[in-house]
Amino acid sequence: MKIILDEVGKAFNGRYIFKKISWEVEGFSCGVITGPNGSGKSTLIRIIAGLSRPSRGSIFWSPSHGEKMPPGKRNLIGYLAPDLKLYGELTAIENLEFFSSVRGIELTSENIRKHLEKMGLGEAKKYRVSEFSSGMEQRLKLAFATVHNPQLLILDEPGTNLDKTGNDLIEEVISEQLKKGTVVLATNDDREVQQYGQNILQLA
Amino acid sequence: MLAKVFLGVAMSVVIYAAFFYAPSAMGLGEKSRIIFFHVPLAWVGVLAYLVSMVHAIKFLKTRDLYHDRMGSFNSEMGVVFTILATITGAMFAQAAWGVYWNWDPRQTSIFVLLLIYGAFFALRSALEEEETRARLSSVYLILAFFSVPFLVFIVPRIYSSLHPDPIINVEGSLNMDSKMFQVFIASLFCFTGLYFWIYNLNSRLIKLKARSGGDELE
Amino acid sequence: MGKTSSSWLKGFFAVLKKDLQSEFRTRYTLSALFMFALTTLVIVSFSLGVMEIDPGLHAALLWIIVFFASMAGMARSFVKEEEAGTRLALRLSGRIEFIFFGKLLFNLLMLMILLLVIGPLYLIFMLPPLESYFVFSLVLFLGAVGISGATTILSALVARAASRGTLLPVLSFPILLPILFTSINATRLLFSGSGFGGIHSDLLFTLSYSVIIITISFLLFGFVWEE
Numbered sequence: 001m002k003i004i005l006d007e008v009g010k011a012f013n014g015r016y017i018f019k020k021i022s023w024e025v026e027g028f029s030c031g032v033i034t035g036p037n038g039s040g041k042s043t044l045i046r047i048i049a050g051l052s053r054p055s056r057g058s059i060f061w062s063p064s065h066g067e068k069m070p071p072g073k074r075n076l077i078g079y080l081a082p083d084l085k086l087y088g089e090l091t092a093i094e095n096l097e098f099f100s101s102v103r104g105i106e107l108t109s110e111n112i113r114k115h116l117e118k119m120g121l122g123e124a125k126k127y128r129v130s131e132f133s134s135g136m137e138q139r140l141k142l143a144f145a146t147v148h149n150p151q152l153l154i155l156d157e158p159g160t161n162l163d164k165t166g167n168d169l170i171e172e173v174i175s176e177q178l179k180k181g182t183v184v185l186a187t188n189d190d191r192e193v194q195q196y197g198q199n200i201l202q203l204a
Numbered sequence: 205m206l207a208k209v210f211l212g213v214a215m216s217v218v219i220y221a222a223f224f225y226a227p228s229a230m231g232l233g234e235k236s237r238i239i240f241f242h243v244p245l246a247w248v249g250v251l252a253y254l255v256s257m258v259h260a261i262k263f264l265k266t267r268d269l270y271h272d273r274m275g276s277f278n279s280e281m282g283v284v285f286t287i288l289a290t291i292t293g294a295m296f297a298q299a300a301w302g303v304y305w306n307w308d309p310r311q312t313s314i315f316v317l318l319l320i321y322g323a324f325f326a327l328r329s330a331l332e333e334e335e336t337r338a339r340l341s342s343v344y345l346i347l348a349f350f351s352v353p354f355l356v357f358i359v360p361r362i363y364s365s366l367h368p369d370p371i372i373n374v375e376g377s378l379n380m381d382s383k384m385f386q387v388f389i390a391s392l393f394c395f396t397g398l399y400f401w402i403y404n405l406n407s408r409l410i411k412l413k414a415r416s417g418g419d420e421l422e
Numbered sequence: 423m424g425k426t427s428s429s430w431l432k433g434f435f436a437v438l439k440k441d442l443q444s445e446f447r448t449r450y451t452l453s454a455l456f457m458f459a460l461t462t463l464v465i466v467s468f469s470l471g472v473m474e475i476d477p478g479l480h481a482a483l484l485w486i487i488v489f490f491a492s493m494a495g496m497a498r499s500f501v502k503e504e505e506a507g508t509r510l511a512l513r514l515s516g517r518i519e520f521i522f523f524g525k526l527l528f529n530l531l532m533l534m535i536l537l538l539v540i541g542p543l544y545l546i547f548m549l550p551p552l553e554s555y556f557v558f559s560l561v562l563f564l565g566a567v568g569i570s571g572a573t574t575i576l577s578a579l580v581a582r583a584a585s586r587g588t589l590l591p592v593l594s595f596p597i598l599l600p601i602l603f604t605s606i607n608a609t610r611l612l613f614s615g616s617g618f619g620g621i622h623s624d625l626l627f628t629l630s631y632s633v634i635i636i637t638i639s640f641l642l643f644g645f646v647w648e649e
Contacts, residue, residue: 012333012334012335013332013333013334014334049514051510051513051514051649052649053267053649055335072517074514074515074517077514079514081510083507083510084510084511084514085506085507085508085510085511086508086511087440087444087506087508087511088506089443089444089447089448090440090443098436098440099511099515100515101429101432101433101436102433102436102437102512102515102516102517102520102521103433103515103516103517104429104430104433104517104520105429106428106429106432144511264645316596316599319595319596319599320596322592323592323593323595323596326589326592326593327579327583327589327592327593330583330584330585330589331582331583331584332584335649336582336649339645339646339649340579340582340583340646342645343575343579343642343645343646344576344579344593346638346642347575347597347635347638347639347642348596348597350597350634350635350638351596351597351599351600354600354627354631355599355600355603357627358600358603358604358627359603361623362603362604362607
């Protein structure tokens, strides 16, 4: 999926966080957004995820393989951010099952189990999320973002709460995603910027 | 400029005529003169609501905050007119039928309008962010509208089965002679004109504010 | 992987199922509903004792209890998503029709459970004259449909606002007035000895108004739920 931002600006209560951002991320590539705290990385990421509308300018998503954009692009996008929270009273499996049903997607328990194992949560799948450590929760959020095979994977500070193994997992997920779609990454971590930054958008 | 002068003159003429030119209604006496003010006030209150609704719909379509500001301003105007209409209506009801309130369709719909306005402002004051506030209050305004026609139909049926006394409420039972009618219509026009004048003034004010300081980019 | 009718059905009830699971664990909504309704009923019953009261008064009391109990319990469905922080995840994944109707069905179910208990309790404590229990249940049910229908979108509005507690009754009142009036009237007529024939126009009003409000709120729901 290709993303085009055309002079995008976002204001809250009349004050602009950023103005006139123009940027393009080609399909099957990784775009990196970076900038100091408060520069609007998360705000911009939400716009790219379709969660928020720009106050000015416009944004276009065009799916891969020249398909027409379906009316609900929800299932084409995967999103991971610090403020994302899953249901604490449900188990890992129940969470993913719920979210898949509510997307209207048919996923077998087998699929979900395999996916959780890939994320390193094979052991923990039957535990309630409220009992998870922050690292485990981050992995589950990553699972949430990828279980439905999105064309666009959006990651806002994915390395939060993750140890070395976790960060390796992120690397794996990103390179896999790049084979079948696009990645947009927002981060302050210089290492991540170095690693993925062929197409960097620097805010403020 | 000319229109404003004309409006001012016309208003004064109407007010004078309401008291001295038109004859008092049969059986009701001088108190009936309130009709010249009450009905136009109620009419403008309703008009303001309808205009707010149009702005609400336009906002949801275009997301232009101008419509939100106009809509909320219209509602502020609407409340004022509606409160005045309610008070004058109650005064008229007391004079004509001996009770301040009798739940006839008009009184009920005016009351519900007040409730809707109240809820609208309560919702707005509970929302901090401009865009969210605009979006949510527009939705409420549109949704709340649908209760009004239902109430207008339901209430008289229910009320008359509860209170079968001869408090019949059709305001048109005032047979207006031609003079009264003239003043009445003139008053209606004047109040409507007043409304549009205030509307227009505020529209220009809002646009000016937006251009000069409110929105940074132009 | 794809959309089959069974996955559509599964998705449709997914939100309801999840909210029921959560409710089963915490019993938050039901406690709010019952506590309020029972307290009010006890106060009413205690203070009026064995006095014979007007059917209209019976009807008004019953629906006052139901209305305010609803206000105590109905907001929860969206407020809890807001408080738990799960609204974002739900927004990212949920099809709008699944969310709206899932929450609506949850609220309706909660109200129905309340009425299943309060209805009979009111009859037992207050002893209004009543011939047809079936028609009485119908009146209660339609009232519940109307109340849950209107409060679904309103509770989504209230969840985003600051002063949640008092806001829902204020917003609901104008919109629920037609339902309250017709339900009270129908109940009053039933307690006065009328049968189904006497109240069917009230029931028709309640039903048609509820359908219209549910339709309009569904159409508007997208504007509330999405930015």
